[in-house]
Amino acid sequence: MSYRDTQSRVAEQLGTVRSRIERSCRRAFRRVDEVSIIGVTKTWPLDIVRAAIAAGIHDIGENRAQELAKKAEELPAGVHRWHMIGHLQRNKAKVVVRHAASFHALDSVRLARALDRHASEAGRVLDCFVQVNVSSETTKFGFDPHEVPRALDELAAFDSIRVVGLMTLAAPVEDPEDVRPQFSLLRRLSESLPDAQLSMGMSGDFEVAVEEGATHVRLGSVLFGRRRSRT
């Protein structure tokens, strides 16, 4: 496919996604500008990132540190920002501090300490979402819901990372209605944080997530098509 075809296909998909988000916002009496789209470009080449940016997606997500670094070096943040949305090993903390506007998968205090140290050295503050494991079968990563209040207390001690909200990966289900309780649990857990942001909702369940209060939906396949490899 030529770049122009790719670009118009992404623009078209984005139009459809935006109207679906608008409908969800109307159902939930929310303003559409409360919801931002993170275009998840993992496994896709840079032309997809360029097409996303050209279509107006200014937040780009990657779930692996190495891929993020490689792409961000070629396409440094400009009108767009990079977001790290996947599990991170402590030895890659520096990559995220260097390239990402925010980190969506903070799942341990030890990782927070590493990020805080690198962010402090770099003279910046890194916005982080605390990952919560609301469906134990999806992933082994994230704090258990009952651990969240204590985690938020401990994380508040770091000066160079700022917890802006909570993130979750819901269980993959046939009917997105089935994950509504997981999203509403995340929202309730976030209530102790002032102005909490909620990073929840992917291609299969973003409408329900928006109805339950998502401020960031992380969308890959619904915008860019099916990935050939890995999830």
Ligand SMILES: *Cc1c(COP(=O)(O)O)cnc(C)c1O
């Ligand atoms: C891949 C991925 C997404 C996007 O998944 P789609 O179902 O393609 O929209 C969202 N969040 C995370 C953490 C991911 O790894």
